[in-house]
Amino acid sequence: MVGPPQPRVVVGSPRPRVIVGTIRPRVIVGSARAREPRDGTPRPHLATEGPPRPRVIFGTPRARVIVGSPRPQVIVSSPWPAVVVASPRPRAPVGSPWPRVIVGTPRSRVIVGSARARVAGADQASAPSLGAPQGRRQDEHSGAGAEGPRPGGAAPVPEEGGRFARAQRFPPPRHLRLPGTPDRHRGVSWRHPKQRKEVSGDSVVKARVMWLHCGLVAPLRPLPAICRFKISKVIVVGDLSVGKTCLINRFCKDTFDKNYKATIGVDFEMERFEVLGIPFSLQLWDTAGQERFKCIASTYYRGAQAIIIVFNLNDVASLEHTKQWLADALRENDPSSVLLFLVGSKKDLSTPAQYVLMERDALKVAQEMKAEYWAVSSLTGENVREFFFRVAALTFEANVLAELEKSGARRIGDVVRINSDDNNLYLTANKKKPTCCP
Numbered sequence: 494m495v496g497p498p499q500p501r502v503v504v505g506s507p508r509p510r511v512i513v514g515t516i517r518p519r520v521i522v523g524s525a526r527a528r529e530p531r532d533g534t535p536r537p538h539l540a541t542e543g544p545p546r547p548r549v550i551f552g553t554p555r556a557r558v559i560v561g562s563p564r565p566q567v568i569v570s571s572p573w574p575a576v577v578v579a580s581p582r583p584r585a586p587v588g589s590p591w592p593r594v595i596v597g598t599p600r601s602r603v604i605v606g607s608a609r610a611r612v613a614g615a616d617q618a619s620a621p622s623l624g625a626p627q628g629r630r631q632d633e634h635s636g637a638g639a640e641g642p643r644p645g646g647a648a649p650v651p652e653e654g655g656r657f658a659r660a661q662r663f664p665p666p667r668h669l670r671l672p673g674t675p676d677r678h679r680g681v682s683w684r685h686p687k688q689r690k691e692v693s694g695d696s697v698v699k700a701r702v703m704w705l706h707c708g709l710v711a712p713l714r715p716l717p718a719i720c721r722f723k724i725s726k727v728i729v730v731g732d733l734s735v736g737k738t739c740l741i742n743r744f745c746k747d748t749f750d751k752n753y754k755a756t757i758g759v760d761f762e763m764e765r766f767e768v769l770g771i772p773f774s775l776q777l778w779d780t781a782g783q784e785r786f787k788c789i790a791s792t793y794y795r796g797a798q799a800i801i802i803v804f805n806l807n808d809v810a811s812l813e814h815t816k817q818w819l820a821d822a823l824r825e826n827d828p829s830s831v832l833l834f835l836v837g838s839k840k841d842l843s844t845p846a847q848y849v850l851m852e853r854d855a856l857k858v859a860q861e862m863k864a865e866y867w868a869v870s871s872l873t874g875e876n877v878r879e880f881f882f883r884v885a886a887l888t889f890e891a892n893v894l895a896e897l898e899k900s901g902a903r904r905i906g907d908v909v910r911i912n913s914d915d916n917n918l919y920l921t922a923n924k925k926k927p928t929c930c931p
């Protein structure tokens with residue numbers, strides 16, 4: 494497919510251009526400029542004429558991500574040996590406060606600009622940090638319109654004492670000036686956790702603005718490690734057509750597609766939460782159930798904090814296969830630290846009697862796996878939100894505990910106060926009495 498670089502060959506008469514033999518051969522067909530030669534000889538037929546072809550094609554492990562459609566697509570494996578990215582290239586962060594990670598290659602890319610966000614326990618409209626429901630903005634890929642007000646978004650209003658409201662979102666101005674910034678911000682000393690040098694005055698305001706654009710809080714003091722933005726990787730595995738993609742789509746997009754479209758390799762969704770005021774994201778990796786894509790999908794198993802094994806409640810074989818899926822996923826992860834969920838899908842299709850029987854078997858399997866069992870229906874939405882909120886809560890907790898273990902600050906008997914601005918989050922059981930008091 495990829496040969497040594499060769500000189501460009503222009504095939505055919507006047508206009509249609511076929512360029513072959515380069516590292517990334519490009520085929521451009523159907524150009525408006527292609528015309529019949531004047532002498533009436535038929536235009537040479539290009540190999541690409543005929544039925545429409547898939548846009549992105551290849552057979553190498555370097556899956557490409559096409560951005561420009563609402564959902565990034567990874568299209569792998571087609572006989573056509575070219576890679577054509579027909580949509581605009583993903584842009585660098587444009588400064589919107591909705592970070593979104595789009596991954597399709599080992600080199601992940603972060604695109605800021607996604608409009609999706611959720612808050613645990615609240616719908617979008619009532620989410621305190623989101624304002625009105627957000628639509629996909631033009632600036633997400635084009636960068637245009639970045640200065641326009643986000644629908645429903647308010648300008649940043651500092652709270653009393655000069656603190657900005659936590660996780661307040663607003664559109665990024667191109668310049669980092671805040672007209673009419675209250676005087677009390679001037680001279681405030683502030684240092685970002687990653688920033689070594691102290692800044693003050695105008696630069697403080699600018700720095701706050703920048704960090705607010707990133708969806709982060711600009712604190713007066715560095716936030717303790719456990720209060721910083723967190724992210725957890727969750728992989729979803731299971732037999733083909735058990736409903737993994739539908740499950741993720743029901744939760745992330747609140748949609749359901751009754752037509753089966755096989756996942757090729759992996760797909761990826763990101764869902765944002767705010768847990769106890771701390772921004773938290775779930776990376777949901779939807780893997781292909783088809784055997785032929787297993788080798789691609791399994792390369793994405795590593796580093797998962799939770800594994801969701803899905804089976805069809807109406808298909809006993811898919812339940813039996815869950816053990817194999819688990820074994821494969823655990824090969825790439827630490828079994829002692831990963832959270833396991835066994836999810837029976839398509840609950841709407843089983844009768845109560847069938848469900849009782851299946852549930853008994855499923856509970857047995859879940860017990861063997863030490864997994865938490867859930868039964869859901871992506872069609873009706875039953876239990877879907879509850880399930881993912883549970884996943885978010887448990888992964889968040891595991892994340893915080895891991896952070897504490899890492900910092901060495903946690904001791905048995907300590908009480909952890911998470912919803913605090915205090916630097917010292919640990920209420921040590923045997924506190925020293927102040928020496929000044931009797």
Ligand SMILES: Nc1nc2c(ncn2[C@@H]2O[C@H](COP(=O)(O)OP(=O)(O)OP(=O)(O)O)[C@@H](O)[C@H]2O)c(=O)[nH]1
Binds near residue numbers: 736751781838870871
């Ligand atoms: N009735 C019903 N059908 C469902 C449900 N979930 C998924 N389906 C259907 O099952 C089929 C397969 O769903 P997918 O989500 O694409 O399956 P998948 O596990 O992602 O399949 P692969 O990508 O091949 O691994 C689709 O036709 C869905 O419409 C459900 O809860 N109820």
